Structure formats: C-alpha cells, structure tokens
Amino acid sequence: MEATAAAAFRECLVRWYLEHRRKLPWRQTVDPFGIWVSEVMLQQTQVDTVIPYYRRFMARFPTVGRLAEADLQEVLKLWEGLGYYARARNLHRAARQLAADNHGILPDDVIALRRLAGIGRYIAAAVASIAFGRPHAVVDGNVKRVLARLSLINAPVNRADAYPLFEKEAQSLLDLKDPGRFNQAVMELGALVCRPKRPHCDACPVAAFCRAYLTGQVSTYPKRVCKPPIPTRAMAAGVIQRGGRVLILQIPLEGLLGGFWEFPGGAVEAGESSEASCIRHIRKKTGLSVDTCGHLGRIRHAYTHFKVLADLFIFRWRSGSVCLDDHLDHRWVGPEELTQYPLPKTHHKFMSLLVGQDFRIQRP
DNA sequence: CATCCGTGGTA
DNA sequence: TTACCAAGGAT
Incomplete structure (x- = not known):
C-alpha cells in the first residue's frame, strides 16, 4: 500500500475502533500484568469465554507477586475449563522468574519479554505495544485474515513459512502514534467485522482499501491448506x-x-x-x-x-x-x-x- | 518446518 | 454430525 493510502487507512481504522470497540475488562487497565494475563488467556480462546476467567484470576492474583507465591494447583484450578493448560503452568513459572529476578516487574522490551515462559512473538509484541507503547505490530489469526483480504495475500495463513510475509505487511501499516491502539484496532476489526464467515463488508470502515472487497473475492480469502481428519x-x-x-x-x-x-x-x-x-x-x-x-x-x-x-x-x-x-x-x-x-x-x-x-x- | 496442546461456539 | 475457528507457544 502506498504511504499516503496507508496513512488514510490507519485513520479510518482507528476512528472506527475508538467508536465501536468493546468495553473489555483488560481494556479498563494500564497494568502490564493485567494486559499480559489477558493475552495469555486469549490465545486460541474467544473473548466471551475468557471474560469470567479473567475476572476471577485477576481478583485472586492481582499482581505478579501474588501469582508467584501461589501453588500451581490453585492456578490450574482457576484455569480449569479454559484449556491449553501449559499456558497456566508457563504463566505461573514466568511470574516466579520475574519475582525472583526482577522484583516482579514486567520488562518493557520484546527481547526480554520473550525470555519469559509462555511469551512468544505475539504476546511479546502485544504487551510491548499495548502496555508500553513500543512500535511492534502483532500478528495473530485476526491480523492474518484482515491482511490477506486487504492486500490479497495468497500465502496460506496456516502455514508457518507464511508468517514473515504477514509480519512485514503488518509492520508496514503500523500506526507509530499509538501502536497498541492500532494493534487492537486490527484485531477488533477481525473479530467484529472482518470475520472468517459472513464478514460485514457493508459496515467495514476500510472497505475502500480492501483489494478483496474491491474485486469481489472476500469469500476466497484467506487461503488455507487442508488438514487431515483427526482420528x-x-x-x-x-x-x-x-x-x-x-x-x-x-x-x-x-x-x-x-x-x-x-x-x-x-x-x-x-x-x-x-x-x-x-x-x-x-x-x-x-x-x-x-x-x-x-x-x-x-x-x-x-x-x-x-x-x-x-x-x-x-x-x-x-x-x-x-x-x-x-x-x-x-x-x-x-x-x-x-x-x-x-x-x-x-x-x-x-x-x-x-x-x-x-x-x-x-x-x- | 509440522505437530502437540483444550474447549466452546458456529454454520 | 462434522469441520472450522478462536488475541499462539513449545518443541
């Protein structure tokens, strides 16, 4: 996308986001720990499922220190039903790492964040941008779907080697004025408008920039490779x-x-x-x-x-x-x-x- | 690189 | 009922 078009795209997207964003619990805080917990819970898990778990978890463990001193069994019990339990084990382990080595303070750069258990490229970029304003674009399932339609990216979204392409595209569009807000805006667009099935293109604030929409190919993006049936x-x-x-x-x-x-x-x-x-x-x-x-x-x-x-x-x-x-x-x-x-x-x-x-x- | 890791919602 | 999808990370 051209530089001037990209600037207009950011403005349309962010304006829409500020008006239509959901009032989610983790958007009511600037506490990096709360942002971190939300990102962990939201991995492969829908917002509506996460909300009650997030409230209970933050009420019981409001700080890194309180989580670090807890028994793993209690953490797992609070996570019961949410799935992917390595998330809870890693979060607990990372909290203990931070409590022991860094006074329970979450680092503000992606390199240090990625050393913590359970923090990969997505959560590192999400926490760095949302909690600390750092200029890193996130790439999750929403972002890949939005970008595939926006720029007619043919690389299958479920292939590992396609990741650098999406990351490069996301980084080139990132709004440096407020990277965290922009990242959340793209994901919110993917969740509410640019959905996998039956996207609301009529209500899309950036339809004018969307090559899939402009060429009538929205339903054929993103591309995806077939997976074998499960036994x-x-x-x-x-x-x-x-x-x-x-x-x-x-x-x-x-x-x-x-x-x-x-x-x-x-x-x-x-x-x-x-x-x-x-x-x-x-x-x-x-x-x-x-x-x-x-x-x-x-x-x-x-x-x-x-x-x-x-x-x-x-x-x-x-x-x-x-x-x-x-x-x-x-x-x-x-x-x-x-x-x-x-x-x-x-x-x-x-x-x-x-x-x-x-x-x-x-x-x- | 692909595979393993939970569960609930949806068409 | 099946299959896909959801703010991915570790190996």
Missing part, C-alpha cells in the same frame, strides 16, 4: 471405590493435561474389551487389583488432534497398595473432595455419569 481413540477409565473414597492420579506436567487429575485408565487396544483394558491399565498404573461393579456409560470428547470415545467403569478395590508408574501422585478422595482438584472436561462428563450412583459428586 478417534477408544479409551476406558475406572472409578475405584474403597471405603467411600475413589482413586485419582495426577498427570505428569509435560504433556496433555499436565498437572491435572484423572481416574486411572488408558487406550483400548484392538481386539480387547474396554473392561479388560481398564483393568489392565489400572494394574499397570496403580498396582491395584480390582473387582468390576458395573459399566457407568460412555462419553465423547474432542481434543485438538484426536477424538475420544471413553467408557467409564466402576470397580471395588480388592488388593494391593498404590504403586505409581508414570503419574506424579495419587489421592483417595471423597465426593466433596474430588471437585477441589483440577479435572479435565472428560471427567466432568464422567461425573455426570456418576450422578445417582452410591458415590455422589457435588456440583461446583
């Missing part, structure tokens, strides 16, 4: 009862649902019944022998890269003491205690199956 895995999990309590195991921190708690179980192999599979996994992962009391039902759940079809069984402890294989820890918990632990969505579905059983689950 379905058969799983089985077991509620092991002993003296009015049940057994839960803590998942290792590195992988899926790290730090969360689960009923013992695992993948059902081909040619194996889900009940036999469950007993096999229980023996391997806990060292316990159990007797089957019944089949409680089946739940479906979709993760990012696979779907789960999981059977839930109820067992009674027969013999043995707990000896963990891969898990970090274990607890025998009563109904009221169970919901104190961070539990995956699958287990909230499991708890629905438990309603009406002898073991009663309290609703959170």
Whole structure:
C-alpha cells in the first residue's frame, strides 16, 4: 500500500475502533500484568469465554507477586475449563522468574519479554505495544485474515513459512502514534467485522482499501491448506471405590493435561474389551487389583488432534497398595473432595455419569 | 518446518 | 454430525 493510502487507512481504522470497540475488562487497565494475563488467556480462546476467567484470576492474583507465591494447583484450578493448560503452568513459572529476578516487574522490551515462559512473538509484541507503547505490530489469526483480504495475500495463513510475509505487511501499516491502539484496532476489526464467515463488508470502515472487497473475492480469502481428519481413540477409565473414597492420579506436567487429575485408565487396544483394558491399565498404573461393579456409560470428547470415545467403569478395590508408574501422585478422595482438584472436561462428563450412583459428586 | 496442546461456539 | 475457528507457544 502506498504511504499516503496507508496513512488514510490507519485513520479510518482507528476512528472506527475508538467508536465501536468493546468495553473489555483488560481494556479498563494500564497494568502490564493485567494486559499480559489477558493475552495469555486469549490465545486460541474467544473473548466471551475468557471474560469470567479473567475476572476471577485477576481478583485472586492481582499482581505478579501474588501469582508467584501461589501453588500451581490453585492456578490450574482457576484455569480449569479454559484449556491449553501449559499456558497456566508457563504463566505461573514466568511470574516466579520475574519475582525472583526482577522484583516482579514486567520488562518493557520484546527481547526480554520473550525470555519469559509462555511469551512468544505475539504476546511479546502485544504487551510491548499495548502496555508500553513500543512500535511492534502483532500478528495473530485476526491480523492474518484482515491482511490477506486487504492486500490479497495468497500465502496460506496456516502455514508457518507464511508468517514473515504477514509480519512485514503488518509492520508496514503500523500506526507509530499509538501502536497498541492500532494493534487492537486490527484485531477488533477481525473479530467484529472482518470475520472468517459472513464478514460485514457493508459496515467495514476500510472497505475502500480492501483489494478483496474491491474485486469481489472476500469469500476466497484467506487461503488455507487442508488438514487431515483427526482420528478417534477408544479409551476406558475406572472409578475405584474403597471405603467411600475413589482413586485419582495426577498427570505428569509435560504433556496433555499436565498437572491435572484423572481416574486411572488408558487406550483400548484392538481386539480387547474396554473392561479388560481398564483393568489392565489400572494394574499397570496403580498396582491395584480390582473387582468390576458395573459399566457407568460412555462419553465423547474432542481434543485438538484426536477424538475420544471413553467408557467409564466402576470397580471395588480388592488388593494391593498404590504403586505409581508414570503419574506424579495419587489421592483417595471423597465426593466433596474430588471437585477441589483440577479435572479435565472428560471427567466432568464422567461425573455426570456418576450422578445417582452410591458415590455422589457435588456440583461446583 | 509440522505437530502437540483444550474447549466452546458456529454454520 | 462434522469441520472450522478462536488475541499462539513449545518443541
């Protein structure tokens, strides 16, 4: 885009933003920590989903120091249901880094920001521009979609090697008078007007600059490469009862649902019944022998890269003491205690199956 | 480079 | 029901 056109584009976009922007909680503060927390929660997560989590989180952890001194388990419990739990683990770790090395103060430059756990190129640019006015353009899903339409960029937005192209384009359009405001304006336009489906081109403040709109190709941008369909895995999990309590195991921190708690179980192999599979996994992962009391039902759940079809069984402890294989820890918990632990969505579905059983689950 | 990482909303 | 999408980061 020509320099004079770019200046006009910025003015139209920012004017629209100042009039139409949503009053979001993280826009009511200039506190870098609050901005940071919001950006972490907003990763791959819609605004309406984030808002209640953000309010609870900031009320409980208003500063870096308060977050740093908290237990990870409490942080994960507050994050429960929001997904991508490495975000919470990294945020907690970064807060401890800052509390120990920098008096709990967030650095104001992208290089230092990127050294912190969970801060990549997007959050570094977002915090630096929004909280500190630094001249860095952000590139997220909204920005790539807006720019692909605006400038007819044919590079697929879901290919890693297309990133430098979008970044260069975003940086060339950035409004240096207020980089943070401009970045938020592009993203707000993407969220409210230049949406993936059924964009509101009639209401778009920069339609006059949009090459896709001017040439009638909005619906064919952005370009995207197809992804293979995701597989379905058969799983089985077991509620092991002993003296009015049940057994839960803590998942290792590195992988899926790290730090969360689960009923013992695992993948059902081909040619194996889900009940036999469950007993096999229980023996391997806990060292316990159990007797089957019944089949409680089946739940479906979709993760990012696979779907789960999981059977839930109820067992009674027969013999043995707990000896963990891969898990970090274990607890025998009563109904009221169970919901104190961070539990995956699958287990909230499991708890629905438990309603009406002898073991009663309290609703959170 | 691509893949792994959660969940809810939407067409 | 399926598939895509949402203020990405770590590996």
